Amino acid sequence: MAKVMQKADVVIVGFGWTGAIMAKELTEAGLSVVALERGPMRDTYPDGSYPQVIDELTYSIRRKLFADTSKETVTIRHNVSQTALPYRQLGAFLPGDGVGGAGLHWSGVHLRVDPVELRLRSHYEERYGKNFIPDGMTIQDFGVTYEELEPYFDFAEKVFGTSGQAWTVKGELVGKGKGGNPFAPDRSDHFPLTPQKNTVSAQLFQKAAWDVGYHPYDLPSANTSGPYTNPYGCQMGPCNFCGYCSGYVCYMYSKSSPNLNILPALRQEPKFELRADAHVLKVNLTDDKKLATGVTYVDAQGNEIEQPADIVILGAFQFNNVRLMLLSGIGKPYDPKTGEGVVGKNFAYQNMATIKAYFDKDQHFTNPFIGAGGNGVAVDDFNADNFDHGPHGFVGGSPFWVNQAGTRPIAGVSNPPGTPNWGSQWKAAAADYYNHQLSMDAHGAHQSYRDNYLDLDPTYKDAYGMPLLRMTFDWKENDIKMTHFMVDKMKRIAEAMNPKAINVQVKAPGTHFNTVSYQTTHLNGGAIMGTDPKTSALNRYLQSWDVHNVFVPGASAFPQGLGYNPTGLVAALTYWSARAIREQYLKNPGPLVQA
Amino acid sequence: MKALISALALGFIALPAFAQEAGPDQELIKKGEYLARAGDCVACHTAAGGKPFAGGLPMGTPIGTIYSTNITPDKETGIGNYSFEDFDKAVRHGIAKEGYSLYPAMPYPSYARVTEEDMRALYTYFMHGVQPVTQPNQDVAIPWPLSMRWPLAVWRKLFAPEVADFKPAQGMDPVVARGAYLVEGLGHCGACHTPRGIAMQEKALSDADGKDFLAGSAPLEGWVAKSLRNDHKEGIARWDEAQLVEFLKTGRSDDMAVFGGMTQVVEHSLQYMSDEDLTAIVRYLKTLSPVHPDAPPYQRNNxxxxxxxxxxxxxxxxxxxxxxxxxxxxxxxxxxxxxxxxxxxxxxxxxxxxxxxxxxxxxxxxxxxxxxxxxxxxxxxxxxxxxxxxxxxxxxxxxxxxxxxxxxxxxxxxxxxxxxxxxxTSGDDIGQTAYSNQPEQNPAPR
The missing domain is CATH 1.10.760.10 (Cytochrome c-like domain)
Known part of the structure; x- marks a missing residue:
């Protein structure tokens, strides 16, 4: 018999960005909030203590901040004819664990969204006709516009302390020749901090991009260009380009995180309680499955505990949100055969390609050991629909960038193609090239397809006896077409730098999803937002169509993957959803959109 | 969902529990609470992890360990049976209800100048605004004969000033006078920041007693409490009023950060004080003449x-x-x-x-x-x-x-x-309690 805790107004599952934002917004509205985080308590101190945190073996190789797959993981297969197997070693993507979640281990690239991507299907149909979108591609509109979200993007940047350069502010051109992005949508205000300085590699990219006729801009980063105090009174230090961002706790207080930018303010809030080591098993529903009554979790001692609440926020990682909905019976599970059902539908990812350029040993000291996770120079000439897709026959776009985030001693050595993988020639090449190379990425959007989806695994269970989530996922022809196009365009930048050698890493036709090599942790979809309960699990306010007191913020709500990193849109959507709860739902609890 | 909505509604109209019963003047309780913050009573009268004001915090002295006492209005173990006169005798005179002298860890030589009006507010707060806690006081851990209390009476007669309401010097600016009252009185800043003499007495209890007042101490619990005089060598001359007010209020300013024992003073006391009072404190400190008048301002060298x-x-x-x-x-x-x-x-x-x-x-x-x-x-x-x-x-x-x-x-x-x-000394052992985690709540009825 589970122990029953005192009822809270709100219970939040997961304490990353979305959990922290919701906790802050809803305590501000006067509600009592209990946040449950499955992993341990983490904070800048002691987890980010200098110099102990500068430890590649512990953090990057042994993955200290990431999920323990011996307790809980996903199973993966390429198609429905295969039997999925558990993802036992972290490789392609790295789900976080502990207070701060992905917001603690992320790198800090903090972009908004291209407005077109919020209404992707409508836009493509309008510009290219209905037949342009290939059969089996299930891309959809988000159901919310950039204009509606703009105030929330703006506020989130102020909370995060984001460094960047606007192109236009309230229609006025302010960023020309200063690092602004001419493809960026209009903004209501400047970034709270000026852009960070650019590394040598980013400067080379910038010049080469200009030379080939592209439009380079300073990548907005949630790594501070100077000290900062956010609207919650939370303070940040300045980034010193130490290069220990992604996978680490920032010791300089300069990489934005829920722990740094929101939790200190929540600690002053008596109506807020955070319980770490609290693993949620399911959302409890009334018998008619129309209303959630709270959640059941297991604490560090293995006790089963029920936390009743009037509102349930699922703020876990993308696939954990989907899994909790499936385990709890919230919404109809997706069936790829019929295309019916919504939970698990439109699982999408990222479509990356990389080019490395190597220079002569006396040329371009790129100091790859320095860097900042969100820092760099990018071009958006081929992102979203910033170019005519008509002749090319694929859907999707991609920003390109040099994002020098710091190459660390164990994993950081990269030699030109043709160098042996060990021995004296490897050493000689490492000595010659380590300090004279750079890497650029095409950070491609990824589309959703009828047969890339999530459901519960029929065989494998987690340490608590609950079915694992199963991913059925593979690359499609559109993905390969897009990434080859992008690499060709990006190669022009690389070649304009006149390097001694380049190494192009791009998916060959027929490539299957490889779980071993890292791509990004930008998983999307499975509990998507939209305008129609037949094709989406959530309405435009991230509210479950089926259980109106359950809200599900996160990239799980994206109907397809963006060209940009997801965090900026995740944060804005969460503030947007929180505002709807505060201003509409509390006054009149019930569905915020009538189906 | 009804429960949520009614809870919300309740939240907006909820009244302090005390308002429901006819009783002591709420304004006076509030004033007393503020003054108790200014006096930082909670810091010493609360043990680590203990209930607010229930005492039990150990304090090392050269002759052994003493423990702070329960000053909640519990009638058995606290001060619930104290009359105003008993309370005043302890706080301003250093004499317990039972008649013995208090150890001067209780800064009654500073409190001696608190006005009677403020004493009455403090008394009202401690009687009616603090939750009574039944927690017996601990005996001092000092061996006989050092445990005898009579030398404390001698000490008291030698070093404690006459109890009298604070009177500003003639012509003193009223803001500066308010600052002097807070610094020399309830704030008892000198307890740490004034050097002590052979009998552990503060060498000066006010600026009138000389330049030892707030001139900086020898290390206490591993920290030097710096000079608070307007001095370029070791004092505060370098910082302006706004910077110092911000420092006292938030424990930080553009170029300062609080550390050591002062951290708890900011946390338990100063952060709750009004900007007017913090300004008064700083303005008064800035009037304290330098110990080293010839010391030049800092000159940067690159x-x-x-x-x-x-x-x-x-x-x-x-x-x-x-x-x-x-x-x-x-x-x-x-x-x-x-x-x-x-x-x-x-x-x-x-x-x-x-x-x-x-x-x-x-x-x-x-x-x-x-x-x-x-x-x-x-x-x-x-x-x-x-x-x-x-x-x-x-x-x-x-x-x-x-x-x-x-x-x-x-x-x-x-x-x-x-x-x-x-x-x-981590600081955690001087009064970090649930009280400090819930700074906005009235500590009284729960």
């Missing part, structure tokens, strides 16, 4: 910054500084606005006695999380990785670079502190 930028680490301690301190405090010693305090020109790193600087290098420090400044920025400890010699070197580097005029420090001074019990 030689060391330029050496470090060039990669020249030949100066004693420079390499240790670069490897451990430089990321936050920078090669120019200026730190980063509000986040990491300046070392260049900062008088706390240049005090004649280097104890504080050694201590913070060994053990680190943590800014308190406050309503107005919630970030608990932490300087990690370095004692575990630096030898005594390295600590001495880096401390010497900090004290002698960028125009700083502190003296060199040797490894023995570090060893002494590293091995001393004093260095283990």
């Amino acid at each position: 030689a060391v910054s330029e050496m470090l930028v060039k990669g020249d680490e030949s100066k004693r301690g420079a390499a240790v500084y670069i490897d451990n301190c430089n990321a936050c405090h920078r090669s120019d010693g200026l730190g980063y606005t509000r986040a990491f305090p300046a070392l260049a020109g900062n008088t706390v790193v240049q005090t004649e006695d280097p104890t504080s600087l050694i201590h913070i290098v060994l053990e680190g420090g943590k800014l308190p999380g406050l309503k107005s400044a919630p970030s608990t920025i932490v300087m990690p400890a370095f004692g575990w990785r630096l030898s005594d010699q390295q600590v001495a070197d880096v401390v010497t580097f900090i004290r002698t670079s960028w125009g700083n005029k502190g003296g060199p420090v040797d490894a023995d001074a570090v060893a002494k502190l590293r091995n001393s019990e004093n260095r283990t």
Whole structure:
């Protein structure tokens, strides 16, 4: 018999960005909030203590901040004819664990969204006709516009302390020749901090991009260009380009995180309680499955505990949100055969390609050991629909960038193609090239397809006896077409730098999803937002169509993957959803959109 | 869902529990609560993890350990049976209801100048605004004959001033007078910041007693309480009123960060004080004449910054500084606005006695999380990785670079502190309680 805790107004599952934002917004509205985080308590101190945190073996190789797959993981297969197997070693993507979640281990690239991507299907149909979108591609509109979200993007940047350069502010051109992005949508205000300085590699990219006729801009980063105090009174230090961002706790207080930018303010809030080591098993529903009554979790001692609440926020990682909905019976599970059902539908990812350029040993000291996770120079000439897709026959776009985030001693050595993988020639090449190379990425959007989806695994269970989530996922022809196009365009930048050698890493036709090599942790979809309960699990306010007191913020709500990193849109959507709860739902609890 | 909505509605109209019963003047209780904050009563009268004002905090003295007492209105174990006169006798006169003299760990020599009007507000608060807690007082752990109380009466007669309402000097600016009243009275700043004499008495209880008043102490629990006089050498002349007010209110300013015992003073007392009172305190401190009137203002010298930028680490301690301190405090010693305090020109790193600087290098420090400044920025400890010699070197580097005029420090001074019990004061043992986690709530009825 589970122990029953005192009822809270709100219970939040997961304490990353979305959990922290919701906790802050809803305590501000006067509600009592209990946040449950499955992993341990983490904070800048002691987890980010200098110099102990500068430890590649512990953090990057042994993955200290990431999920323990011996307790809980996903199973993966390429198609429905295969039997999925558990993802036992972290490789392609790295789900976080502990207070701060992905917001603690992320790198800090903090972009908004291209407005077109919020209404992707409508836009493509309008510009290219209905037949342009290939059969089996299930891309959809988000159901919310950039204009509606703009105030929330703006506020989130102020909370995060984001460094960047606007192109236009309230229609006025302010960023020309200063690092602004001419493809960026209009903004209501400047970034709270000026852009960070650019590394040598980013400067080379910038010049080469200009030379080939592209439009380079300073990548907005949630790594501070100077000290900062956010609207919650939370303070940040300045980034010193130490290069220990992604996978680490920032010791300089300069990489934005829920722990740094929101939790200190929540600690002053008596109506807020955070319980770490609290693993949620399911959302409890009334018998008619129309209303959630709270959640059941297991604490560090293995006790089963029920936390009743009037509102349930699922703020876990993308696939954990989907899994909790499936385990709890919230919404109809997706069936790829019929295309019916919504939970698990439109699982999408990222479509990356990389080019490395190597220079002569006396040329371009790129100091790859320095860097900042969100820092760099990018071009958006081929992102979203910033170019005519008509002749090319694929859907999707991609920003390109040099994002020098710091190459660390164990994993950081990269030699030109043709160098042996060990021995004296490897050493000689490492000595010659380590300090004279750079890497650029095409950070491609990824589309959703009828047969890339999530459901519960029929065989494998987690340490608590609950079915694992199963991913059925593979690359499609559109993905390969897009990434080859992008690499060709990006190669022009690389070649304009006149390097001694380049190494192009791009998916060959027929490539299957490889779980071993890292791509990004930008998983999307499975509990998507939209305008129609037949094709989406959530309405435009991230509210479950089926259980109106359950809200599900996160990239799980994206109907397809963006060209940009997801965090900026995740944060804005969460503030947007929180505002709807505060201003509409509390006054009149019930569905915020009538189906 | 109804429950949620009604709970919300309740939240807006909920009244303090006391309002429901006819009783003492709420305004007076509020005033008393504020004054109790100004007097920082909670810091000593609450044990680690204990209930607010229930006492039991151990305090080391040269002759043994004494424990603070239960000052909740519990009739059995607290002060519930105290009349106003009993209360006043203890607080301002240093004499317990039972007639014996209090240990002067209770700063009654400072409280002697609190006005009777304020005493009545304090009394009302402690009787009606504090939750009674049944918790018997602990006996002092002092062996006979030192445990005899009569010498305390002698001490009291020798060193405690006559109890009298504070009267500002003629012609004193009213704001400065308010500051003097708070600093010399309830604030009992001198308890730490004034040097003590042979019998542990404060050498001066007000500015009228001479320039020893608030001139900085010998190390207490491993920290030097710096001079608060308007002095360029060790005092506060370098900072203006706005900077000092911000520091007292938030424990930080553009170039300062609170550490050591003062952290708890900001956390439990100063953060709750009005801007007017904090301004009064600072304005008064700024009137205190310098002990070293000839000491020149800080003059920046860039030689060391330029050496470090060039990669020249030949100066004693420079390499240790670069490897451990430089990321936050920078090669120019200026730190980063509000986040990491300046070392260049900062008088706390240049005090004649280097104890504080050694201590913070060994053990680190943590800014308190406050309503107005919630970030608990932490300087990690370095004692575990630096030898005594390295600590001495880096401390010497900090004290002698960028125009700083502190003296060199040797490894023995570090060893002494590293091995001393004093260095283990974490601050957590002086009254960090549930009370401090819920600063907005009235501590009374729960």
